[in-house]
Amino acid sequence: xxxxxxxxxxxxxxxxxxxxxxxxxxxxxxxxxxxxxxxxxxxxxxxxxxxxxxxxxxxxxxxxxxxxxxxxxxxxxxxxxxxxxxxxxxxxxxxxxxxxxxxxxxxxxxxxxxxx
Amino acid sequence: xxxxxxxxxxxxxxxxxxxxxxxxxxxxxxxxxxxxxxxxxxxxxxxxxxxxxxxxxxxxxxxxxxxxxxxxxxxxxxxxxxxxxxxxxxxxxxxxxxxxxxxxxxxxxxx
Numbered sequence: 001x002x003x004x005x006x007x008x009x010x011x012x013x014x015x016x017x018x019x020x021x022x023x024x025x026x027x028x029x030x031x032x033x034x035x036x037x038x039x040x041x042x043x044x045x046x047x048x049x050x051x052x053x054x055x056x057x058x059x060x061x062x063x064x065x066x067x068x069x070x071x072x073x074x075x076x077x078x079x080x081x082x083x084x085x086x087x088x089x090x091x092x093x094x095x096x097x098x099x100x101x102x103x104x105x106x107x108x109x110x111x112x113x114x115x116x
Numbered sequence: 117x118x119x120x121x122x123x124x125x126x127x128x129x130x131x132x133x134x135x136x137x138x139x140x141x142x143x144x145x146x147x148x149x150x151x152x153x154x155x156x157x158x159x160x161x162x163x164x165x166x167x168x169x170x171x172x173x174x175x176x177x178x179x180x181x182x183x184x185x186x187x188x189x190x191x192x193x194x195x196x197x198x199x200x201x202x203x204x205x206x207x208x209x210x211x212x213x214x215x216x217x218x219x220x221x222x223x224x225x226x227x
Contacts, residue, residue, distance in 0.1 A: 003159070004159065031213065040219060040220075041219050041220075042120070042205055042207070042217030042218050042219050042220055043160070043205075043215075043217050044217075045214055045215070048213070048214070056212075056214065091159065091160070093160075095213070103213070104162050105162075105213075105215065106159075107152075107159035107160040107161070108159050109157070109158055109159045110159060
């Protein structure tokens with residue numbers, strides 16, 4: 001079974017530039033998550049999708065971050081414009097579906113973003 | 117809100133030593149608790165979990181017991197191997213599906 005795919009693996013940009021990350025979840029997984037992991041910290045949820053609808057985006061900095069999952073499969077996370085403090089690893093995860101019973105979240109390898 | 121506190125690393129051990137990584141949590145209600153592991157260059161992988169008080173999660177020789185009275189979920193392994201070198205994250209899940217992670221503890225095992 002193929003895992004969660006993310007690209008690119010690494011990205012270096014200058015502040016005020018734009019950047020986009022792509023995620024393809026495990027086939028059949030209805031729920032998709034984007035996390036931000038700053039060096040030395042644990043992952044922090046940015047946004048959660050159930051199919052193509054947003055379930056939770058309370059911690060997404062909406063003035064500069066946006067995400068979409070138009071067809072309920074793959075997803076794109078965008079930062080525009082980037083700031084120095086956005087330097088982090090961006091993790092994508094997917095699970096069968098969210099709900100009262102636990103469905104394991106499977107994580108991709110992440111995209112390491114460096115903002116200069 | 118929910119929070120997870122882990123011991124700071126790195127934890128440096130020799131092969132076959134005993135491992136303990138401390139994890140305590142703050143949460144309302146009855147969260148589920150998890151340990152994730154991140155090997156170099158890879159994504160996070162679920163190592164073990166426990167969903168109610170006194171449950172013991174175990175996998176690959178690692179164990180952790182959900183202690184509600186001390187709000188703890190310490191990770192243990194009786195004999196570590198070099199291949200266990202990784203970053204270990206303690207996490208909790210409250211009422212929804214959102215995971216709250218600790219900061220992670222790096223484990224370095226030398227031959």
